[in-house]
Amino acid sequence: MKYTTLKEHHLYNKTFSRGARYSGQYVSVFVLRDYAAKRLKKENPEKKAYNRFGVSVTKRVGGAVQRSRAKRILRAGYRAIEPELKTGYLVVVAPKEGILGIKSTDVERDLRRGFAKLDMFLENKTV
RNA sequence: CAGCUCCGUUAAACGGUCGCGCGGUAUGUUGCCGAAAGGUAUUACCGUGAGGAAAGUCCGGGCUUCAUAGGACAGAAUAGCUGAUAACGUCAGCCACGGGUAACCGUCGGGAAAGUGCAACAGAAAUAAACCGCCGCUUUUGCGGUAAGGAUGGAAAGGCGAGGUAAGAGCUCACCCGUUCCUAUGGUAACAUAGGUCCGCUGUAAACCCUAUUUGAAGCAACACCCCACACAAGGCUUGUCCGGCACAUCUUGGGGGUGGCACAAAACUUUGUUUUGAAGCUAUGCGGUGACGCAUAGCGAAGAUUGAUGACCGUUCACGACAGAACCCGGCUUAUAGGCGGAACUAAAAA
RNA sequence: CUGGGUGUGGCGCAGCUGGUAGCGCGCUACCUUGGGGUGGUAGAGGCCGCAAGUUCAAGUCUUGUCACUCAGA
Numbered sequence: 239m240k241y242t243t244l245k246e247h248h249l250y251n252k253t254f255s256r257g258a259r260y261s262g263q264y265v266s267v268f269v270l271r272d273y274a275a276k277r278l279k280k281e282n283p284e285k286k287a288y289n290r291f292g293v294s295v296t297k298r299v300g301g302a303v304q305r306s307r308a309k310r311i312l313r314a315g316y317r318a319i320e321p322e323l324k325t326g327y328l329v330v331v332a333p334k335e336g337i338l339g340i341k342s343t344d345v346e347r348d349l350r351r352g353f354a355k356l357d358m359f360l361e362n363k364t365v
Numbered sequence: 366c367a368g369c370u371c372c373g374u375u376a377a378a379c380g381g382u383c384g385c386g387c388g389g390u391a392u393g394u395u396g397c398c399g400a401a402a403g404g405u406a407u408u409a410c411c412g413u414g415a416g417g418a419a420a421g422u423c424c425g426g427g428c429u430u431c432a433u434a435g436g437a438c439a440g441a442a443u444a445g446c447u448g449a450u451a452a453c454g455u456c457a458g459c460c461a462c463g464g465g466u467a468a469c470c471g472u473c474g475g476g477a478a479a480g481u482g483c484a485a486c487a488g489a490a491a492u493a494a495a496c497c498g499c500c501g502c503u504u505u506u507g508c509g510g511u512a513a514g515g516a517u518g519g520a521a522a523g524g525c526g527a528g529g530u531a532a533g534a535g536c537u538c539a540c541c542c543g544u545u546c547c548u549a550u551g552g553u554a555a556c557a558u559a560g561g562u563c564c565g566c567u568g569u570a571a572a573c574c575c576u577a578u579u580u581g582a583a584g585c586a587a588c589a590c591c592c593c594a595c596a597c598a599a600g601g602c603u604u605g606u607c608c609g610g611c612a613c614a615u616c617u618u619g620g621g622g623g624u625g626g627c628a629c630a631a632a633a634c635u636u637u638g639u640u641u642u643g644a645a646g647c648u649a650u651g652c653g654g655u656g657a658c659g660c661a662u663a664g665c666g667a668a669g670a671u672u673g674a675u676g677a678c679c680g681u682u683c684a685c686g687a688c689a690g691a692a693c694c695c696g697g698c699u700u701a702u703a704g705g706c707g708g709a710a711c712u713a714a715a716a717a
Numbered sequence: 718c719u720g721g722g723u724g725u726g727g728c729g730c731a732g733c734u735g736g737u738a739g740c741g742c743g744c745u746a747c748c749u750u751g752g753g754g755u756g757g758u759a760g761a762g763g764c765c766g767c768a769a770g771u772u773c774a775a776g777u778c779u780u781g782u783c784a785c786u787c788a789g790a
Contacts, residue, residue: 245672248600256602292672302420302690306676310385314677317384342677 244292244328253292253330260352264337264345265312267352268330288325291316294332308333315345323358 244250257270272290293312295305312331323329331349353359 243672247672250672252601294672303688306690309672310676314384317677 242288242290244290244330249290249328250292250294250330253328257328257330258356260355261334262348262352264334264340264348265315265352266332266334267349267356268328268332269356269358270328272326272328289320289323289327289329291320292328292330294330296332299333299337304338308337311337311340311342311345314342315349318342318346319349319353323353327358 253268253270257268260267260269293309295308295312297305299305299308312333316329316331337345
């Protein structure tokens with residue numbers, strides 16, 4: 239497993255209400271410092287800090303097929319950027335209106351712009 | 366040829382790079398747990414991975430818990446007949462009625478002659494009749510008879526002719542139409558045909574109701590087991606060995622989590638697991654049946670999550686890709702759907 | 718996932734056993750006032766979520782369908 243998924247519903251609410259926010263053309267990004275990161279780091283066998291990532295797709299996007307499509311391309315976009323990011327955060331990504339009919343590379347570009355704005359990239363990486 | 370009707374089938378293909386769930390094999394010395402055996406993270410390889418509707422949740426069955434001596438009533442469901450099926454409100458064939466030239470399609474298709482209700486407006490009158498008219502008697506106003514004619518309405522006492530009468534009327538008769546019952550013939554039956562007989566009855570039962578048949582209730586968020594815990598948990602934020610929670614201070618709840626159910630079953634050997642056998646189901650072939658379907662043989666017989674896997678990107682080709690995503694499992698129904706392929710049947714009129 | 722409920726003028730609601738669809742607020746015009754509010758008098762605005770069916774007749778009954786909404790660990 240390359241990344242850890244965010245499972246608890248209350249953490250989503252927390253991230254939405256308290257996290258830093260960025261709205262791009264196709265996606266919205268919410269980022270919050272993960273207070274449980276230290277504990278998770280300890281429990282993690284490899285002793286490494288990591289981000290917890292989640293996707294939030296509401297019924298507004300469409301039927302089950304459209305929602306699945308949205309989740310897949312959002313995950314694909316995140317997977318491409320993941321290793322370049324700072325660790326120890328909760329990251330939630332939600333699609334916007336135009337999400338259907340675009341490619342995952344478009345999502346990746348949008349996400350990259352969002353993370354740059356939120357100062358999420360590692361220092362040695364040029365933005 | 367064209368048009369039209371019905372049935373079946375399919376649900377873009379191939380290559381490259383990266384990635385996900387599940388199962389298996391190996392790795393697991395360097396990461397973790399453990400005294401060890403071993404387990405595990407990880408990594409590599411192999412296998413496998415959505416639908417014809419997975420949908421709507423409209424029916425039936427399995428499964429589970431609760432209730433239950435037996436019955437009756439009530440409630441609910443179904444409604445031509447015969448069959449198919451584990452079962453059904455489904456399916457097949459047939460009957461009746463309606464539509465179409467036809468192939469064929471459609472029908473919640475029992476009972477209104479058991480009872481009750483309702484039928485607005487219009488109309489004299491709506492299940493019962495006298496407004497006009499017609500006739501008789503009185504006399505210029507009434508009384509009586511009358512349903513042939515008029516106007517209303519979805520519906521007005523069966524139609525038409527003759528007899529009959531003061532005028533009329535199934536009042537009587539012939540024919541026709543419809544209906545109840547009886548007989549004969551054909552059919553398992555619904556029913557059809559023919560003859561006789563009685564009657565002339567408004568519609569509505571997707572109004573109450575009557576008749577026949579069926580029917581306990583809830584649902585996998587059911588339910589079973591295990592673990593953690595009331596100085597605890599879920600969660601919260603000011604991220605503190607804080608609040609929740611013991612003087613003060615800080616909200617809310619009283620439970621939370623896991624496994625099984627759940628990815629077919631049984632037996633044998635055994636620690637996991639392996640092997641064997643056999644069901645559902647699917648495919649092919651054969652046989653029986655008009656058909657739904659049944660029987661026999663052979664092969665296959667591994668989707669299984671819990672923020673929820675089956676994908677992302679690039680390239681090539683073509684008919685340029687519709688509706689759409691499993692969540693306990695099956696059998697149907699209904700609804701949505703770009704096209705492609707195959708088969709069968711019919712053709713009146715018009716055009717050629 | 719499972720089981721319920723609701724769709725009626727612009728908004729909030731009635732409409733019980735089928736018979737020409739109403740109420741309150743709002744809107745328009747006029748009267749009242751020097752002007753506005755208040756008050757009064759008129760009026761507009763509805764294929765009753767959509768589509769079939771039963772019936773002479775459907776907001777109402779039946780079936781399908783589309784939205785919205787509530788409850789259940």
